[in-house]
Amino acid sequence: MTKELLRYFRQKQKDHASETLFDTQCPFCSVQCAMQLIEERVVGRNRYKVVPKDNPTSNGRLCIKGLHAHQHALHTERLQFPLLKRNGRFVRVSWEEALSFIQVNFKNIQKEFGNDAIGVYGGGSLTNEEAYLLGKFARVALKTKYIDYNGRYCMSAAAAAMNATFGLDRGLTNKLSEIPHARCIILAGTNIAECQPTIMPYFHQAKKNGTFFIVIDPRETATCGLADLHIKIKPGTDAAFVNGMLKVIFAEGYVDEQFVKERTEGYDELKKHIEQIQLDEMAEMTGIAPEVIQFAARQYATAPTGMIFTARGVEQQTNGYMTVRNFLNLALVTGKIGKIGCGYGAITGQGNGQGGREHGQKADQLPGYRSIENPEHRKYIASVWGVPEEELPRKGVSAYEMMQKIDEGEIKGLFVMGSNPVVSSPNARFVKRALKKLQCLVVVDLFLSETAELADLVLPTSSYLEDEGTMTNLEGRVTWRPASRKRPGEVKHDWEILCEIARVLGKGDYFRFSSAEEIFHELRVASRGGLADYYGITYERLRNERVYWPCPSPDHPGTARLFEQSFAHPDGKARLAVVDNEYQKEQTTEQYPIYVTTGRVLSHYLSGTQTRRSPALASRQIEAFMEIHPNTAKKYKIENNALVKLETKRGAAVVRSKYSYKIREDTVFVPFHWSGKQNINQITDDALDPHCKMPGFKICAARISSIVDLEKN
Structure with missing residues (x-):
């Protein structure tokens, strides 16, 4: 080919190429990294490239998921179209038919069984606007008390603990940028390197600054690379370990007496409790030597600044609430809160796990983090919504308890938006059986998820590229997510779907919104004066900055660091708590001798509904696995890379073995992103924390066996 012809064809390619830019945010974790999708059309096909955009949280970083x-x-x-199940198969129907189906079925169920016979199940990836509207939809359009969301399985233990201790729940009490100023950092049950990798540079900078890292985890995860001290703790004994640290702090005079006296309540009770504790007993419970507990306590207590971060590893336990309260005790008695480089952070999991629980998706909450049982809170929200206060439902039940209500026949219809409980719930086989009992199941999703497959009606919703709205990240920063890509087929936004259903149910006057921004205006008013006050935040501000809540007025800068002068309880003081040394409800036995714990891997997200459909991500981790110590594998005759059956009292799962010296010999680890036989939540514990109703995902007693050996028998 001559140079002239080559130039000609290159020019023709250039003439036919077009480029479209879409500014957006990553739809996955709670960091909410900003990015831009470049869509290039070249000679009849599309090519895509993603580039990070600068932002104050991750400073222009993206991980492989983004x-x-x-x-x-x-x-x-x-x-792309509504799907109605007829004779056991999904068929395409119009939106008019779909809405008519909901109208007839929901009204008939409520007419026969009452308003509470319909339940609503939301998700932690909905925008603030859609989370707010879902709560309003449940309480105004359906008038049901039964609403909760999958964030119950994520943040409930830490949220309840922070509310009880501080009077306020926000993921981080400080800015991420303060992490390098902490001279000692405790990372308990959190694998940031794989779950929120774009904030790892803050911790790396702290390491360069000489910060001492204590990592508490039964596994040696990627995050353990930071550790100066890795506490390979026996699963479920984190609260006892902290009691051991407190024993040392009290005995050796490391308590900040002035801070405790001026800014806390409950010190005398806690001191009396700690005096009765024996360090040797804590060592025996946790599997950690007394001198190691002493060393950890001294490092944290004597550091001039310090921060504590927890995540699902310590929170997804049947005593997760009390465990977090003990970590908060640790921060309070040493005075390491409300100052630069001193604070607590619950590393939020889902993209909008923070905002999703602030504005009404939880069973007991109204917008602005108000209580649905508080008369003044009810009166205010009723006035904003224009409904009589007495018509607002009372408190419902938690996410898993809703599944139990379905099984018992109290809930006859369920509306699911942005969640996949068949994969994400504990004792998943029970959940699947319960959902099959429903008279009417309506699911709103991007895909025909494992839950959607059970539905009577599935409604198509827009993706993060198409759905504008706000999100609240792990710091408590409210961010605006632009979205300008055209929706495929007949897809609608979540908020549009809610408005249209409300219309056919005769409640359209309460849902007259034409944009996400209009909904946000009402959310601002609804949150005004509440703990999570967004009133001073507007789309105009968010297009130029990310704003921390609480932000009570348009001229308020937002609150980056909490509790500098006082806590959020009426008297301004934090509450210390006595935390007993309790074993988990589920313990290993001769029949079930191994602890199973669960978690994430870098390339996948939650139930995998989205990431398993990304070829680049799915190819990195095509199946689930069981991380097992070689000595344990030898004991149970498990070969490396062999198919293994895990069994508990609730069911069984099949995954592939993976040898690792980085995990305790009494524990195996399995990620939770897969469905079918690989769904580890088929065997996880459905016992609930009595305070926050968090299931005991992280600790269940199991037996393991080789599939090959089973086939031989």
């Missing part, structure tokens, strides 16, 4: 998020949004399996 770089490939568009692949699920553009996937050929995206739902």
Whole structure:
């Protein structure tokens, strides 16, 4: 080919190429990294490239999930039309038919069984606007008390503990940028390197500054690379370990007496409790030597500044609430809160796990983090919504308890938006059986998820590239997510779907919104004066900055660091708590001798509904696995890379073994992103924390066996 012809064809390619830019945010974790999707059309086909955009949280970083998020949004399996199940098969129907189906079925159920016979199940990835509207939809359009969301399985232990201790729950009490100023950092049950990798540079900078890191985890995760001291703790004994640290702090005079006296309540009771504790007993419970507990306590207590971070590893336990309260005790008695480089952080999991629980998706909450049982709170929200206060429902039950209500026949219909409880719930086989009992199940999703497959009606919703709205990240920063890509087929936004259903149910006057921004205006008013006050935040501000809540007025800068002068209880003081040394409800036995714990891997997210449809992410981790110590594997005759059956009292799962010297010999680890036989939540414990109703995901007693050996028998 001559140079002239080559130039000609290159020019023709250039003439036919077009480029479209889409500014957005990553739809996955709670960091909410900003990015831009470049869609280039070249000679009849599209090519895509993702580039990070600068932002004050992750400073222009993206992880592999963000770089490939568009692949699920553009996937050929995206739902584009309403699907109604007829004779056991889904058929395409119009939106009019779909809405009519909901109208007839929901009204008939409520007419026969009462308003509370319909339940609503939300998700922690909905925008603030849609989370707010879902709560309003449940209480105004359906008038049901039964609403909760999958964030119950994520943040409930830490949220309840922070509310009880501080009077306020926000993921981080400080800015992420303060992490390098902490001279000692405790990371308990959190694998930031794989779950929120774009904030790891803050911790790396702290390491360079000489920060001492204490990492508490039964596994040696990627995050343990930071550790100066790795506490490979026996699963479920984190609260006892902290009691051991407190014993040392009290005995050796490391308590900040002035801070405790001026800013806390309950010190005398806690001191009396700690005096009765024996360090040797804590060592025996936790599997950690007394001198190691002493060393950890001294490092944290004597550091001039310090921060504590927890996540699902310590929170997804049947005593997760009290465990977090003990970590908060640790921060309070040493005075390490409300100052630069001193604070607590619950590393939020889902993209909008923070905002999703602030404005009404939880069973007991109204917008602005108000209580649905508080008369003044009810009166205020009723006035905003224009309904009589007495018509607002009372408190419902938690997410898993809703599944139990379905099984018992109290809930006859369920509306699911942005969640996949068949994969994400504990004792998942029970959940699946319960959902099959429903008279009417309506699911709103991007894909025909494992839950949607059980539905009577599935409604197609928009992706992060198409759905504008606000999110609240792990710091408590409210962010605006632009979205300008055209929706495929007949897809609607979540908020549009809610408004249209409300209309056919005769409640359209309460849902007259034409944009996400209009909904946010009402959310601002609804949150005004509440603990999570967004009133001073507007779209105009958010297009130029990310604003921390509480932000009570448009001229308020937002509150980056909490509790500098006082806590959020009426008397301004934090509450210390006595935390007993209790074993988990589920313990290993001769029949079930191994602890199973669960968690994430870098390339996947939650139930995998989205990431398993991204070829670039799915290829990195194509199946689940069981991380097992070689000595344990030898004991149970488990070969490396062999198929293994895990069994508990609730069911069984099949995964592939993976040898690792980085895990305790009494524990195995399995990620939870897969469905079918690989769904580890088929065996996880459905016992609930009595305070926050968090299931005991992280600790269940199991037996393991080789599939090959089973086949031989």
